[in-house]
Amino acid sequence: MVELKNVSVTYSSGVDALNNVSLKINDGDFAFVVGSSGAGKSTMIKLLLKEINATSGVVTVNGYNLNKMKRRQIPEFRRTLGFVFQDFRLIPSMTVYENIAFVLRVIDAPKKYIRKRVPYVISLVGLQAKSNSYPDELSGGEKQRVAIARALVNDPKLIIADEPTGNIDPELSYEIVELLKGINDCGTTILMVTHEHDLVRHFGGRIINITDGEIVFDEVIGGINEA
Amino acid sequence: MKLSGVKYLVDQGVENVWKNKMMAFATFCVLLISLLLVGASVIFYFNINSMIGGISDKNEIAVFINDKADKARITEIGQDLAKIKGVSEVTFESKEDAFNKMLVQMPEYEKIFESLGNDNPLVDGYRVKVSNIDEVPQIISEIRGLNDIYYVKASQEFVNVLKELRRVVTMVACAIIAALAVVSMIMISNTTKASIFTRREEIQIMKYVGATNSFIRTPFFVEGMVTGFFSGIGAFIITWAAYNSLFELLTKQVNVMNVIGLGNIIQFSSIRVYVLLSYIIAGSFIGALGSVIFTRKHINV
Numbered sequence A: 001m002v003e004l005k006n007v008s009v010t011y012s013s014g015v016d017a018l019n020n021v022s023l024k025i026n027d028g029d030f031a032f033v034v035g036s037s038g039a040g041k042s043t044m045i046k047l048l049l050k051e052i053n054a055t056s057g058v059v060t061v062n063g064y065n066l067n068k069m070k071r072r073q074i075p076e077f078r079r080t081l082g083f084v085f086q087d088f089r090l091i092p093s094m095t096v097y098e099n100i101a102f103v104l105r106v107i108d109a110p111k112k113y114i115r116k117r118v119p120y121v122i123s124l125v126g127l128q129a130k131s132n133s134y135p136d137e138l139s140g141g142e143k144q145r146v147a148i149a150r151a152l153v154n155d156p157k158l159i160i161a162d163e164p165t166g167n168i169d170p171e172l173s174y175e176i177v178e179l180l181k182g183i184n185d186c187g188t189t190i191l192m193v194t195h196e197h198d199l200v201r202h203f204g205g206r207i208i209n210i211t212d213g214e215i216v217f218d219e220v221i222g223g224i225n226e227a
Numbered sequence B: 001m002k003l004s005g006v007k008y009l010v011d012q013g014v015e016n017v018w019k020n021k022m023m024a025f026a027t028f029c030v031l032l033i034s035l036l037l038v039g040a041s042v043i044f045y046f047n048i049n050s051m052i053g054g055i056s057d058k059n060e061i062a063v064f065i066n067d068k069a070d071k072a073r074i075t076e077i078g079q080d081l082a083k084i085k086g087v088s089e090v091t092f093e094s095k096e097d098a099f100n101k102m103l104v105q106m107p108e109y110e111k112i113f114e115s116l117g118n119d120n121p122l123v124d125g126y127r128v129k130v131s132n133i134d135e136v137p138q139i140i141s142e143i144r145g146l147n148d149i150y151y152v153k154a155s156q157e158f159v160n161v162l163k164e165l166r167r168v169v170t171m172v173a174c175a176i177i178a179a180l181a182v183v184s185m186i187m188i189s190n191t192t193k194a195s196i197f198t199r200r201e202e203i204q205i206m207k208y209v210g211a212t213n214s215f216i217r218t219p220f221f222v223e224g225m226v227t228g229f230f231s232g233i234g235a236f237i238i239t240w241a242a243y244n245s246l247f248e249l250l251t252k253q254v255n256v257m258n259v260i261g262l263g264n265i266i267q268f269s270s271i272r273v274y275v276l277l278s279y280i281i282a283g284s285f286i287g288a289l290g291s292v293i294f295t296r297k298h299i300n301v
């Protein structure tokens, strides 16, 4: 669950990136966050990952009050969520398999579990054949599928995706969203930032529009495919 | 943390050394030189102590007589020595006596004497006992005034020289150690920084997926320790080789040995284990400590 209560963020440069934002996303929801460039979408994501702190207001994610959280609690908090970024953030010196297994090593999962779990999530994103490839050898869509598998591997309650389709071919964007939808169907909450209106119109669902640091629209709309 | 997890982190640390080999090599060299200089100073210091400790008769003056002097002249010198004020006892020591005494003291050097063609390189002399140590310098100058004297060696005088040498060595060593400590730390800081830079993406992702601080730092800790460990091994090998060649060189110089006392030089075999352990422990410790400090500084985890 994600909850923002009267949250504002002012960067040290003086920019007011978020202005009195309140928002609640329930467990199992799928929500699109849309808005033009510079609207404050990434700022909200950074807030939810506790990369930055709110200047005022209360941020609660997966039961953690991020305002009151101590530094040493950050690791255990972050283990409850997965992330997908526009720029993939894969480690170039590691194979697909290693990039994913890495997450489980970090949380000190048993070796046996790693050997079972990693191939499983790779198969979920359909990349069995690329298991031993390096990120450089993959297309943008494939890279993002690896990133999604990585976000999935520790079975998080919430996956946060900041423009996951931003660097891949438009026709492949649909596949990525389908994948996230599938994950959502299994119970994982998903918050996806995008500025591709076509995607949003196609899939529908809950749409949160941020403009100039404020939520100007927060409704559920019907998608084309559902209509 | 599970054993497989620890192994993973250690492997990562070793891999860091390889990925970062230029910087690791630079740190290796600086640490090696630091360890060598410190090690050499310490070994030298112990040798001086051993020499000082080995000189038992501190109120004794050894007088060596010129080869050309005949039996009668030697006896005459003995009488002259006894007449000097402050001298309590005079004993004659022929070069054969001296040679045998040396062989008893250090039988393992018989080969060296053999290599001299069984030609006894020593000379006849007297051992002069002095009742008051303070009078030694005065008595020495009087003995030097006599004819047919080849060489006068006062233990006390030599002890003073050694003590002075020890003082200087200690001072210089402290200065070197302080300077090297700074240089080593700068090197380790830069190596750690470079290593962190090579792995910055990983570190960033590690943070996102919930790695603990110790998980992120351990590979760097291992990296520093491994580099330091190898510096220790390197320093040991160089010290070993250098010490032995110097030892061989010195022991061949009979005159020098006559002054120092051959048995007073420490044999490397008797300190080998300690030297090795000290180098390895010091190297690993400095390497690991440096990495820990600078990982804290450079990665904001």
Ligand SMILES: Nc1ncnc2c1ncn2[C@@H]1O[C@H](COP(=O)(O)OP(=O)(O)O)[C@@H](O)[C@H]1O
Residues within 6 Å of the ligand: A011, A012, A013, A015, A016, A017, A035, A036, A037, A038, A039, A040, A041, A042, A043, A044
């Ligand atoms: N680290 C930062 N320091 C200062 N200003 C920033 C920083 N990051 C973003 N901003 C500013 O905050 C505003 C919102 O940015 P961002 O959240 O990245 O927008 P979006 O992701 O919607 O494009 C922009 O005006 C941007 O310039």
Ligand SMILES: [Mg+2]
Residues within 6 Å of the ligand: A041, A042, A043
């Ligand atoms: Mg953005």
